[in-house]
Amino acid sequence: MTTLRLTRRHCLQAAGVFAAALALGPRSLSAQTAARTVKLGVGLKSLNASVINLLIGEALGYNAAEGFTVKGMAVGGNANVQVAVDRGDVDIGIGVPSYALPILAKGEWGEAINFYQYTYPYKWDVAVKPGAAIKAYTDLKGKNIGVSDFGGTEYPVTRNVLKNMGIDPDRDVKWTAVGSGVPAGVALQRGAIDALAYYDTGFGLIEGAGIPFDILTRPTGLPMIGGQFLMALRDRVKNERALMVGFGRAAAKSSAFLLANPTAGAKAFLKLYPETAPRGSSEEEAVKAVLVAISRRVKLYQAPYDGYKFGQINPDEFTTEMALNGMEAKDLSRFYTNDLIADINAFDVAAIKAQAMAYNG
Structure with a gap:
């Protein structure tokens, strides 16, 4: 990890x-x-x-x-x-x-x-392939979550959100760097990752490339960070x-x-x-x-x-x-x-x- x-x-x-x-x-x-x-x-x-x-x-x-x-x-x-x-x-x-x-x-x-x-x-979300079994943030436990890279803001912020929900970001999930923009969307589309944590304009680039995805509903009590x-x-x-x-x-x-x-x-x-x-x-x-x-x-x-x-x-x-x-x-x-x-x-x-x-x- x-x-x-x-x-x-x-x-x-x-x-x-x-x-x-x-x-x-x-x-x-x-x-x-x-x-x-x-x-x-x-x-x-x-x-x-x-x-x-x-x-x-x-x-x-x-x-x-x-x-x-x-x-x-x-x-x-x-x-x-x-x-x-x-x-x-x-x-x-x-x-x-x-x-x-x-x-x-x-x-x-x-x-x-x-x-x-x-x-x-707040500008970060988690996306999954359309029709995926993952329907909520709680379903991310045990899954492989993609980020653009470990220097991207989505990595520490999403870790904090999961921690706030009682999910250990080190033990309960796997993190994979998949690149920025369209390559991140392709990784999700091809199943190289189970979910993609990213920020608003990044998802916009993926959407503009015609790659479909569903955004998970944000959890309640989301920290304003x-x-x-x-x-x-x-x-x-x-x-x-x-x-x-x-x-x-x-x-x-x-x-x-x-x-x-x-x-x-x-x-x-x-x-x-x-x-x-x-x-x-x-x-x-x-x-x-x-x-x-x-x-x-x-x-x-x-x-x-x-x-x-x-x-x-x-x-x-x-x-x-x-x-x-x-x-x-x-x-x-x-x-x-x-x-x-x-x-x-x-x-x-x-x-x-x-x-x-x-x-x-």
Whole structure:
């Protein structure tokens, strides 16, 4: 049985992987040269629509309005993002608590801080072949569960869900890494695994490939864990506050835009990253593929908590996840901040919605 234990030392050892990672930059649609290029580290092997609300501000003018242009860098894994942020190789990275909280609990947390929650819980599910005997999470005991890889967020999160139900994720199930996207769906379709644990946009890619599957009904009392965040070095957040606020505001505007008109958002994304379209597809087919991929994700751009603004962080998510894993951190103040949220949300949401509805690509 393969298990994953991540320490800060492991993160630093991943630096060699980061050095060889794929870095993709968008094709800028504006003739205007922004004052600053912001390097965004993403824990993917290649950029895709799962981070659409962090990228389309380039096409919509939101980044230029804040004085920057973004360079999305797919560095291959969440541990690599942590390394890149700690070393200053990227300006901003996507923070994933399932990897960061164990480091915090050991007292080994570095100089990064999460300042904006760009997608909220809960985005993971378990799928089975249509007509399978597995009908509920309780039926997963003794089964072989596929994940994209053991560095993917679905692995620790699904382990926590099973543990919360009284199923030992080490003894009661088998875990198999089956690859990302369509290969994961093929593994399920061919019976190489009994079930597939994955996240929303991943299932969208499988659905877009025409591979059928059934999603198991989520158990009651699902822990609200697994949000994803923007993080940067504390000194950068302090000394380059305007830039960090600007990046967060561009992400918030892009989120509002997508919530108002996902089709327009898909068109903007494809203008930036046409290489992500299915090979040989028409524009209409390419837009549809993006929409299928993001349909579950877009609704998670808004917090599931009353009165929360775009990007506002609920620390209860951290304490809940730590409790599930027998961990504790007495002080979260070095791990997250909401100090930028009010300034990030200083924009006219109605105007962004109107722009979205009028957008023609």
